[in-house]
Amino acid sequence: MPNGILIIDKPAGWTSMDVCAKVRGILREKRVGHGGTLDPMATGVLPVFVGQATRGVEFAENGRKEYVAGLRLGLVTDTQDTTGTALETHPVTVTAEQVRQVLERFRGPQQQIPPMYSAIKIGGQKLYDLARKGQEVERKPRSVIFYELELLEQVSETDFVLRCLCSKGTYIRTLCHDIGQALGCGGAMYSLRRTMAAAFTADQAVTLEDVQSRGEELLLPTDSLFSDHPILLLKSDKLEKRVRCGNPITLPGTADGTYRVYGQGRQFLCLSRAEGGVLTSIKNFFGA
Template identity: 85%
Template sequence: MPNGIVIIDKPADWTSMDVCAKLRGILNERRIGHGGTLDPMATGVLPVFVGQATRAVEFAENGEKEYLAGLRLGQVTDTEDTSGRVLETFPVAVTAADVAAALEPFRGPIQQIPPMYSAIKIQGKKLYELARKGQEVERKPRSVTIYELELVEQVNETDYVLRCRCSKGTYVRTLCHDIGRALGCGGAMYSLRRTMAAGFTLDDAVTLEDVQRRGEELLLPTDSLFQQHPILLLKSDKLEKRVRCGNPISLPGTADGTYRVYSQDRQFLCLSQARGGTLTSIKNFFGA
């Protein structure tokens, strides 16, 4: 059965779940999940987890992400991007220097009010379901972090390209909306390309057509998600047996931290935490 991670360059007008459904058919594997939703408008890096690797999805979802976002000044829409209904239009008289200066307050920890057209649930109802019925409900601000935000290009007098590296839960279209509001002329996102997620970049990405042609050979090993953590190789059958049974093991002198743990024959077993000379599994990835 196929197991591993494939980094898809998601095409426009596909949902993330559309991509997973397509890959279930191509790879003939039911257990497939993605590491962070992209709106249909968006393209770019979508890590998809296949088979046993689906156990790692939670680690991909929580990581930093990077985007190239198209900001269109002069209009406000109900979805905060140009796929929505235009609510207001304004003349645009700002310069590239004005846009660059307006980014400063949005760097670092900020508060965002989630858009109505989002999958967040309030009282069991997804916001976009309420929005489609013409309803609007109060949303509480959420804390997110914008690690990097810069102006990359001025396309014309209304359109700009921004690069944003941000935390989980950031709505880039809300960021565009809020920047437009700060500039006094409104703004909406007209394009979005994710260039990095879970440590994977566009250099790692393949198309659905590539997977259709080449299949399982494009799957990356599950441990490729954890390259930032050092390797810990178990040196005895006894230690390996304890790890496979889910028990902590004693490894005096091991520095505190997170490790990729491997069997003697270099099979990836688990992601583990070392503390005070004791190694405890965070998540197991070996088969039953």
């Protein structure tokens, strides 16, 4: 059975679930999930988890993400991007330096109000379903962080290209909208490409056509998701058996921290936390 991670370069016009369905069909594996939704108009890095690796989805979703986004000033839409209906248009006399100055306000921790056109549920209903019925409901602000935010290029009088490194749960459409509001002329996102997610980069991404032709050989090992954590190799069958049974093990002298734990055959077993010389599993990745 296939197990591992595909770093898909998601094409425009596909939902993240469309990509998962395609991979499910190609690899003939039911257990397929993705590590962080991309809007249909967006392209770029979409980590797709296959087989046993689906246990790692939560860790990918919680990681930092990097985007390159197109900001169009002078336009406000109902979706906060250029796929939506225009609500307002305004003349634009903004300089690149003015955009840079406004970006400074958005760096660091922020409170962001999610857009109506999003999959967030309120009262059991997805916001985009309500939005399509012409309804708007109050949304609570969410805490997000913009670790890095810079202007890469001014394309025209109205169009600018931004690079953003941010926390999970961030809406780049909303960032573009909010920047436009701060500049007094309105703004919307006209393009979006994710260049990094869960520490996987665009350089590692493959197309769905690549997966169709090369299949399982493109799967990265599950432990590549945790490459920033040190390796801990269990030195006896007895310790490995205890870990496989879900029991904590005592390893005196082990520094506190999170480890990738491997068995005697160097099989990746689990992500574990060491504290006070005791190693406890955070998430297991071995089969039954």
